Amino acid sequence: MQPSFQDSEILSYLGLPRDYDPLPSIDPVEFLKRHIHQLPPHVIQRFSLVTTPKQRTVITEIRNRRLKYTESRPGSLSFTAARNAWPALWQGRERGGQEEGREEQEWGKISFLGGAEQQVGKLGKLLGDFEEEREAERVRFIRRTQANDDFVPEEEDSDSEEEYEFPKTQEVEESESPEEAKALFERRIRERFIYGLLEGADYDSVDWDEGLDVDDDRNAEERWFDDD
Numbered sequence: 001m002q003p004s005f006q007d008s009e010i011l012s013y014l015g016l017p018r019d020y021d022p023l024p025s026i027d028p029v030e031f032l033k034r035h036i037h038q039l040p041p042h043v044i045q046r047f048s049l050v051t052t053p054k055q056r057t058v059i060t061e062i063r064n065r066r067l068k069y070t071e072s073r074p075g076s077l078s079f080t081a082a083r084n085a086w087p088a089l090w091q092g093r094e095r096g097g098q099e100e101g102r103e104e105q106e107w108g109k110i111s112f113l114g115g116a117e118q119q120v121g122k123l124g125k126l127l128g129d130f131e132e133e134r135e136a137e138r139v140r141f142i143r144r145t146q147a148n149d150d151f152v153p154e155e156e157d158s159d160s161e162e163e164y165e166f167p168k169t170q171e172v173e174e175s176e177s178p179e180e181a182k183a184l185f186e187r188r189i190r191e192r193f194i195y196g197l198l199e200g201a202d203y204d205s206v207d208w209d210e211g212l213d214v215d216d217d218r219n220a221e222e223r224w225f226d227d228d
Helices: 007-014 028-035 041-049 060-071 079-085 098-115 117-145 178-194 217-227
Strands: none
Touching (some): 060 178, 079 178
């Protein structure tokens, strides 16, 4: 059963009156700013039902939980995983699907028919080629459908108290090395994650994790941007 979002339950847990302003359902972001550290996990997770990752970016604690998470270099935001999940953001020029092809070819060599080299050598290469082409086609399709996607979506609500303009990241130059292109892409992924712009990313496991809190959230964030 999906959790429900009811003001009465949240206000009751905090001992707040029913006419409390702001109500969680009316202004959930402002409510979180005031009470984020007072709500237990099973309650605060319900705010995912009434807020988006981008909206939650204005909350300092949440923004810095994301920052600390990206600094841990999680596998889900690694170069290979991110390039496969968000290929439209990758500006590199090598053919997509090569790593997947190598993995499929290795599987064919090791797993099929006990790994008898004479029997499966050609099969492994064939499987690898198929997987590489499938992944390359998936990347091409996503890039075509997202070709006109703006780097930062337009803000529909101009009345919000605090807006964060996503820092523009330079495009890959022809003179850049593959290593520089990868580093730029990884930085773009980290920045988009922090600002709530990575569609499909698992924000809930980060935004509501008190274990990612730091002693001085504001200074921690400023140090990160200064370092970069």
